[in-house]
Amino acid sequence: MPDMPDRFPLAPGLEISRLVCGLWQVADLEKDGTALDPVAAADQLAAYAAAGFDSFDMADHYGSAEVITGELISRQPGGTPVRAFTKWCPEPGPMTPEIVRAGVQERLDRLRVEKVDLLQFHWWSFEDPRWLDALHEMEKLREEDLIGAIGLTNFDAAHLEIALEEGIGIVSNQVSFSLVDRRAAGALSELCARTGVKLLAYGTLSGGFLSERWLGKPEPAEIPDWSRMKYKRFIDAAGGWDVFQELLAAAHGIARKHGVSLSNVASRWVLEHDAVAATIIGARITEAEHRADNLNVFGFALDAGDHAALDAVFAKMAPVPGDCGDEYRKPPFLTASGDLSHHLDAIPPVHPATPDAALPDRARVFTGSAWEPVAGYCRAIRVGNRILVSGTTATHGQSHAVAPENAGAQTTYVLDKILAAIRAHGGGPEHVVRTRVYLTDAEDCEAVSRAHGRVFGTVCPANTLLEVARLIGPYKVEIEAEAVLPG
Incomplete structure (x- = not known):
C-alpha cells in the first residue's frame, strides 16, 4: 500500500493531493445550530494533513469549515502547507468590484490567510449574466495575488467554455462524477482535453452508498443525513435500487480480484479519467476515518475486464439527466433538500x-x-x-x-x-x-x-x-x- 496519496500540479505553485478531504459534512454536523469547537476539529484535520491528505475543500456555506481550516492553517508556519480550496456561492445580484472583493475578503478572513489557494465560484442561474462580472473581478483579484487560482463549481461545459473564451484563467471545475453519475465523462471531459482545465470530482462514493456496507441490503426507508439524502436521489435517477445493487455487485467482484475495497474501485474508476485531477472524499470529523483504506486506490489499476464488467451494468442504468450542475438549476433537482424551484423562483x-x-x-x-x-x-x-x-x-x-x-x-x-x-x-x-x-x-x-x-x-x-x-x-x-x- 502506498504511504501517501499521489499528487497533482493543479496550477503553478499549487500541488494537491489526488484525494482531497471534503468538509461539506461540517454543515451537517452543525445543522442543529451548535458549531464545532474549531480547535478540537482542527486537531482532527491535522492528522489528515500529517498523513499527506493536506488538501481540504470547503465553501462559504459549509458551516464553520473555513474557520476550522483557518485554525489549522494558523499552526503551519514553516511546515507542510495546508492546501485550502473554498467556494464563493453568492446570491444572484450585482457583482460590482466592491461586492466581489468583499466576498473574497470574507474567505481570507475566515481562513486567516493572505491568499486563497483555490477559490471556486458557483452561480445559481446563468440567465443572470452577472456571473461574468464576478469572474472578471475575480481575475483582477488573482492578479493582485489575493487568489492563487480560480476554479468553478457545478458549471456545465457550455458555460465553462464561455468563461474560458472571456479570458478567465480557470484551472478547475468541481462537479459530481461517479459510477452512478457519469455526466462529466462526456462534453465536459472533451472540453477539458482541449483546454487543460481539470475536474475535481465530488460524490465519487455517492455519500457512502458505494461501499460494501450497502451491498445486498434493502433500500433504505429513512435517511438521516444530508449527504446520503442527496445521493439517494442520484441512485433513483440512475435507475433505482435494484440496478444499483447490480453495480455494487460488479464493483465488489472487481474489488475482491484486486484485494481492495469496493470504495477503492469507485474512486479508482473516476481517477483514471484524464480530465480528473482529484476526487473529494468526505471527512466526517467526529467519526472514524478511512485514510489507510483510501490509500489503496493508488496501488492498483483497472484492466479491460474490470471496465467490461462495469460497462455491462452501465448499459442497464439510466443516464442522470442533463449536464453537470443542472441538478441545482432545473428539474429533477438532485440535491439534499430536493426541489429548489422555490429558491430559484424567488430570484428577481x-x-x-x-x-x-x-x-x-x-x-x-x-x-x-x-x-x-x-x-x-x-x-x-x-x-x-x-x-x-x-x-x-x-x-x-x-x-x-x-x-x-x-x-x-x-x-x-x-x-x-x-x-x-x-x-x-x-x-x-x-x-x-x-x-x-x-x-x-x-x-x-x-x-x-x-x-x-x-x-x-x-x-x-x-x-x-x-x-x-x-x-x-x-x-x-x-x-x-x-x-x-x-x-
Whole structure:
C-alpha cells in the first residue's frame, strides 16, 4: 500500500493531493445550530494533513469549515502547507468590484490567510449574466495575488467554455462524477482535453452508498443525513435500487480480484479519467476515518475486464439527466433538500418587465443594450399571451461582445439572455414556439445547432437557420424567438 496519496500540479505553485478531504459534512454536523469547537476539529484535520491528505475543500456555506481550516492553517508556519480550496456561492445580484472583493475578503478572513489557494465560484442561474462580472473581478483579484487560482463549481461545459473564451484563467471545475453519475465523462471531459482545465470530482462514493456496507441490503426507508439524502436521489435517477445493487455487485467482484475495497474501485474508476485531477472524499470529523483504506486506490489499476464488467451494468442504468450542475438549476433537482424551484423562483429577474400604461395587454423588457434607446426597441415585448424577442447578440451590458471568436459560446450566452427576457414575462423555455438563427459562417452551423439543442431539445420549437453576409459588430450569431403563454 502506498504511504501517501499521489499528487497533482493543479496550477503553478499549487500541488494537491489526488484525494482531497471534503468538509461539506461540517454543515451537517452543525445543522442543529451548535458549531464545532474549531480547535478540537482542527486537531482532527491535522492528522489528515500529517498523513499527506493536506488538501481540504470547503465553501462559504459549509458551516464553520473555513474557520476550522483557518485554525489549522494558523499552526503551519514553516511546515507542510495546508492546501485550502473554498467556494464563493453568492446570491444572484450585482457583482460590482466592491461586492466581489468583499466576498473574497470574507474567505481570507475566515481562513486567516493572505491568499486563497483555490477559490471556486458557483452561480445559481446563468440567465443572470452577472456571473461574468464576478469572474472578471475575480481575475483582477488573482492578479493582485489575493487568489492563487480560480476554479468553478457545478458549471456545465457550455458555460465553462464561455468563461474560458472571456479570458478567465480557470484551472478547475468541481462537479459530481461517479459510477452512478457519469455526466462529466462526456462534453465536459472533451472540453477539458482541449483546454487543460481539470475536474475535481465530488460524490465519487455517492455519500457512502458505494461501499460494501450497502451491498445486498434493502433500500433504505429513512435517511438521516444530508449527504446520503442527496445521493439517494442520484441512485433513483440512475435507475433505482435494484440496478444499483447490480453495480455494487460488479464493483465488489472487481474489488475482491484486486484485494481492495469496493470504495477503492469507485474512486479508482473516476481517477483514471484524464480530465480528473482529484476526487473529494468526505471527512466526517467526529467519526472514524478511512485514510489507510483510501490509500489503496493508488496501488492498483483497472484492466479491460474490470471496465467490461462495469460497462455491462452501465448499459442497464439510466443516464442522470442533463449536464453537470443542472441538478441545482432545473428539474429533477438532485440535491439534499430536493426541489429548489422555490429558491430559484424567488430570484428577481435581472431586467423586469415594464407594463405599458396605455395598452394594458402589453409589457416590455429592456436589457440595457446601448442600441435599445437609439433604435427605439425593447428586448422582448408581451402582447396578450405572445412574447416576441428581438434579434439578440452576445452583448454583455451596454456593449461588451462575449466570446467574439466562438459561435457556439455566443449562442449559449444569447439563449440565456433570451430566456431571461421570456422569464421576466412569466414564461420559460417550454413556451418557446419559434426561433430564428442568423449565422455569418455556415461552418458554425453544428456548434450553434448543438447549443440550441441543449436548450430546446425537448421543446422542439419551429426553427429557421440562415447564413447572412454579416452582422453589426463582432458577432457570429444573432437569434430571435417567440413564445406563447398558456391561455
